[in-house]
Amino acid sequence: MKKASVIMIIGSLLLLGLFAFPLWNIELGAPQYPDPLGLNIHIDGIRGQNEFDVQNIDGLNHYIGMKVLPKSHEMWEFTWFPRINIAMVSLGVLFGLLGFLGKIKYQWFFGWFILMSILGVLGMYDFNLWMTDYGTNLDPKAILKLQNPDGTPMSYKPPLLGHSKMLNFDAYSYPRMGAYMMFAGMGLTFVAGLIGWKATKKS
Amino acid sequence: MKNIKYSLIALMGIALMISGCGNQNGNGSNKNGALSSNNAEKVYVAPGEYDEFYAFVSGGYSGNITVVGLPSGRLFKEIPVFSQFATSGYGYSEETKPMLNTSFGFVPWDDSHHPDISQTNGELDGRWVFINGNNTPRIARIDLTTFETTEIIEIPNSGGNHSSAFVTENTEYVIAGTRFAVPVPQRDMPINEMKGNFKGAVSFISVDQETGRMGIKFQILMPGFNYDLSHPGRGKSHGWHFLSTYNTEEAHSLMEVNASQNDKDFIAAVNWKKIEEYVNNGGGTMMPANYAHNVYDEHTHMATSTMKKEVLTVDPTEIPGAIYFLPTPKSPHGCDVDPTGEYIIGNGKLSADLTAHSFTKMIDAIENEKFDGEAYGIPILKFEDVLGGTVSSGGLGPLHTEFDDKGNAYTTFFISSEIVKWKVGTFEVIDRKPCYYSVGHLMIPGGNSQKPFGKYVLAMNKITKDRYLPVGPEMEHSAQLYDISGEKMELIYDFPTHGEPHYAAGCPAELLMANSKKIYRLEENKHPYGINNPSEARVERNGKEVHIYMSTIRSHFTPDNIEGIKVGDEVYFHITNHEQDFDVPHGFAMMGQNTSELLIMPGQTKTSIWLPKKVGVWPFYCTDFCSALHQEMQGYVRVSPANSDVELSWSLGED
Numbered sequence: 001m002k003k004a005s006v007i008m009i010i011g012s013l014l015l016l017g018l019f020a021f022p023l024w025n026i027e028l029g030a031p032q033y034p035d036p037l038g039l040n041i042h043i044d045g046i047r048g049q050n051e052f053d054v055q056n057i058d059g060l061n062h063y064i065g066m067k068v069l070p071k072s073h074e075m076w077e078f079t080w081f082p083r084i085n086i087a088m089v090s091l092g093v094l095f096g097l098l099g100f101l102g103k104i105k106y107q108w109f110f111g112w113f114i115l116m117s118i119l120g121v122l123g124m125y126d127f128n129l130w131m132t133d134y135g136t137n138l139d140p141k142a143i144l145k146l147q148n149p150d151g152t153p154m155s156y157k158p159p160l161l162g163h164s165k166m167l168n169f170d171a172y173s174y175p176r177m178g179a180y181m182m183f184a185g186m187g188l189t190f191v192a193g194l195i196g197w198k199a200t201k202k203s
Numbered sequence: 204m205k206n207i208k209y210s211l212i213a214l215m216g217i218a219l220m221i222s223g224c225g226n227q228n229g230n231g232s233n234k235n236g237a238l239s240s241n242n243a244e245k246v247y248v249a250p251g252e253y254d255e256f257y258a259f260v261s262g263g264y265s266g267n268i269t270v271v272g273l274p275s276g277r278l279f280k281e282i283p284v285f286s287q288f289a290t291s292g293y294g295y296s297e298e299t300k301p302m303l304n305t306s307f308g309f310v311p312w313d314d315s316h317h318p319d320i321s322q323t324n325g326e327l328d329g330r331w332v333f334i335n336g337n338n339t340p341r342i343a344r345i346d347l348t349t350f351e352t353t354e355i356i357e358i359p360n361s362g363g364n365h366s367s368a369f370v371t372e373n374t375e376y377v378i379a380g381t382r383f384a385v386p387v388p389q390r391d392m393p394i395n396e397m398k399g400n401f402k403g404a405v406s407f408i409s410v411d412q413e414t415g416r417m418g419i420k421f422q423i424l425m426p427g428f429n430y431d432l433s434h435p436g437r438g439k440s441h442g443w444h445f446l447s448t449y450n451t452e453e454a455h456s457l458m459e460v461n462a463s464q465n466d467k468d469f470i471a472a473v474n475w476k477k478i479e480e481y482v483n484n485g486g487g488t489m490m491p492a493n494y495a496h497n498v499y500d501e502h503t504h505m506a507t508s509t510m511k512k513e514v515l516t517v518d519p520t521e522i523p524g525a526i527y528f529l530p531t532p533k534s535p536h537g538c539d540v541d542p543t544g545e546y547i548i549g550n551g552k553l554s555a556d557l558t559a560h561s562f563t564k565m566i567d568a569i570e571n572e573k574f575d576g577e578a579y580g581i582p583i584l585k586f587e588d589v590l591g592g593t594v595s596s597g598g599l600g601p602l603h604t605e606f607d608d609k610g611n612a613y614t615t616f617f618i619s620s621e622i623v624k625w626k627v628g629t630f631e632v633i634d635r636k637p638c639y640y641s642v643g644h645l646m647i648p649g650g651n652s653q654k655p656f657g658k659y660v661l662a663m664n665k666i667t668k669d670r671y672l673p674v675g676p677e678m679e680h681s682a683q684l685y686d687i688s689g690e691k692m693e694l695i696y697d698f699p700t701h702g703e704p705h706y707a708a709g710c711p712a713e714l715l716m717a718n719s720k721k722i723y724r725l726e727e728n729k730h731p732y733g734i735n736n737p738s739e740a741r742v743e744r745n746g747k748e749v750h751i752y753m754s755t756i757r758s759h760f761t762p763d764n765i766e767g768i769k770v771g772d773e774v775y776f777h778i779t780n781h782e783q784d785f786d787v788p789h790g791f792a793m794m795g796q797n798t799s800e801l802l803i804m805p806g807q808t809k810t811s812i813w814l815p816k817k818v819g820v821w822p823f824y825c826t827d828f829c830s831a832l833h834q835e836m837q838g839y840v841r842v843s844p845a846n847s848d849v850e851l852s853w854s855l856g857e858d
């Protein structure tokens with residue numbers, strides 16, 4: 001159970017990576033943008049991949065009536081996600097310590113993992129909702145109004161994961177270092193639960 | 204990833220070259236140049252690929268520089284230097300008008316001849332390009348991060364600033380020698396009394412190593428010959444500067460005949476380190492002068508012109524051992540120093556031979572005081588004592604020499620219209636190839652530094668004739684590109700240039716590419732009339748002056764409707780481009796304006812003056828096709844009678 005607890009602590013601490021590295025990245029490339037424009041989604045806000053990318057993406061998007069990209073204070077997520085993350089890191093470390101001291105059992109580790117997974121899925125769901133709104137809730141006074149072949153208004157929602165073609169732009173949406181550290185951390189906490197479970201079975 | 208791609212391309216290039224050489228050796232003859240060989244591949248730069256070298260080609264009478272890629276010959280940019288340039292508003296906008304100020308007032312043109320790239324330790328460093336204005340003597344500095352002219356200094360006591368602008372091996376000085384001897388100081392005197400009374404000023408312009416800022420440190424008042432071309436010593440001859448002369452006869456009329464009577468003129472060898480020391484110790488005479496010093500500030504986006512009131516002059520006879528004359532046959536034109544600094548090549552433009560003076564022999568002759576008289580107190584060395592060798596070429600009218608990376612020299616011959624390749628040291632001719640036609644200068648990237656890059660020679664010709672489709676009596680001059688990677692030169696391409704491609708300077712692309720600016724940062728914009736945010740856009744009246752603080756972004760002006768302007772007002776449009784994206788300028792043009800349009804770069808502010816003369820509602824618009832809605836990028840100014848009481852007002856986006 002000591003080994004499991006150490007892994008639990010390390011796993012939880014890996015979530016701190018979200019404060020240093022971007023969680024997600026959306027990149028927009030086109031022949032007229034040999035250096036693609038890109039957005040890095042951090043836990044506390046959206047930043048350009050290059051210095052002026054946010055301004056230039058906004059500049060492009062205003063033709064099709066997309067909203068200006070939100071500043072950190074304009075979305076509750078960017079205030080609350082860091083707090084939730086800190087809470088989960090603290091909770092994970094606390095569980096680990098208590099496990100180390102033999103005060104709690106491995107089930108708590110699984111409990112943390114399940115809670116984190118639910119929060120993660122909710123986060124992705126929320127992110128997808130925002131992208132849907134951003135890509136489809138367009139200004140009716142937009143200068144360019146494009147339609148799909150079936151007559152419905154065109155959506156500019158970037159893919160949640162992977163590649164999609166939007167007009168002549170190739171949009172790529174992939175996790176970045178912050179997300180990888182979070183996944184690894186969550187994986188470790190799961191492993192911690194497993195090890196704790198095995199240790200209990202043996203004794 | 205890009206690096207890998209490039210090295211693959213480089214490997215393919217090498218493979219192509221090797222196979223190309225093999226073909227030539229196999230076939231033996233190669234009569235039709237580009238047609239019969241793989242020359243097309245040698246100059247072909249595929250779409251999206253970059254050229255290997257930048258070339259800065261002077262525009263001669265255009266007063267400008269064009270930036271051209273080698274080997275493709277593609278034109279990238281025209282940099283306005285000494286001439287007003289309606290394309291961008293240079294010399295028309297209020298910010299850049301001071302760049303063309305001189306002691307004669309606004310001189311919106313010059314004759315730009317010799318660009319030279321700054322050097323460190325004798326190698327090109329890619330910081331700046333310097334170029335001379337021949338007509339109203341000036342030296343300009345172009346910043347190679349922005350590729351814009353950022354400084355112009357006028358040269359007093361000078362006439363025909365031809366033997367310039369050449370930089371010493373650490374860009375300590377830019378040297379500017381006068382072509383015409385003139386009275387110093389200028390005065391009313393009979394022309395036929397010029398002999399012994401006119402002077403030839405050679406100016407040493409110091410360069411601040413941080414900012415590039417120029418200042419005339421001293422002027423040597425040489426005898427009244429014509430100083431034609433020059434080059435600094437390098438390596439062992441660093442600290443010396445060499446200038447070819449003609450009209451040592453000091454004739455003043457029918458120069459064609461009268462300036463060509465002496466069999467030998469001189470190359471003047473100037474020990475500038477000695478003169479610098481003399482000046483640093485308080486030597487020289489401060490002389491009243493009046494000359495303009497114009498500096499462009501990249502952050503205020505404005506130029507200022509300051510009139511300087513004195514210049515330090517040096518009488519060469521007061522510094523024994525500082526200057527010597529090397530007799531050089533037949534009115535030498537070019538004066539070129541080989542990369543080792545040992546040979547000073549004087550090309551007698553009325554002869555068939557080249558004269559290579561030996562620096563070592565020169566020093567030896569000076570130490571042993573082997574003089575052959577003097578001219579105006581300056582010792583003349585004996586021709587035989589300093590001669591390092593002669594190239595007996597068989598060509599006619601040698602002008603200019605540049606050097607490759609393998610110890611060879613290449614000299615142009617104007618009269619016989621050819622380039623001759625010869626070996627430095629043995630002076631034997633290796634190869635010769637015709638030029639089409641009447642070649643002046645030639646350029647090898649780095650070919651006048653201690654580290655030539657070789658690979659190509661660019662010949663700049665005076666006459667184009669039948670090279671391209673005819674366009675009436677006037678043809679743009681041609682430049683011709685020779686591959687010099689092999690033993691024999693090969694003409695691989697030619698292309699038209701703009702203006703007179705008098706001379707050029709070239710350097711590897713990677714030396715400049717990484718430092719080239721993509722935008723001006725808006726937050727660093729210190730223009731007094733610039734605005735950092737469209738919400739600051741406004742119109743202010745100050746008596747008859749009206750200042751419009753305007754912003755541009757794809758695809759509108761803020762404000763776009765302005766009322767309350769009156770006939771007789773002086774209207775200043777101060778326009779800030781709020782884009783922060785590479786290569787997204789906006790333009791501005793006002794109907795009936797008596798000046799040019801503007802092109803404003805991202806993050807830049809430029810000002811244009813308009814003097815409304817007619818009552819009405821007059822449109823303005825963006826001239827740079829900036830977006831799908833470029834055509835909608837427009838606005839109106841309402842002009843009311845001078846005595847009208849229409850209130851000043853402006854708007855955007857109101858129905």
Ligand SMILES: [Cu+2]
Binds near residue numbers: 788789826828829830
């Ligand atoms: Cu525009």
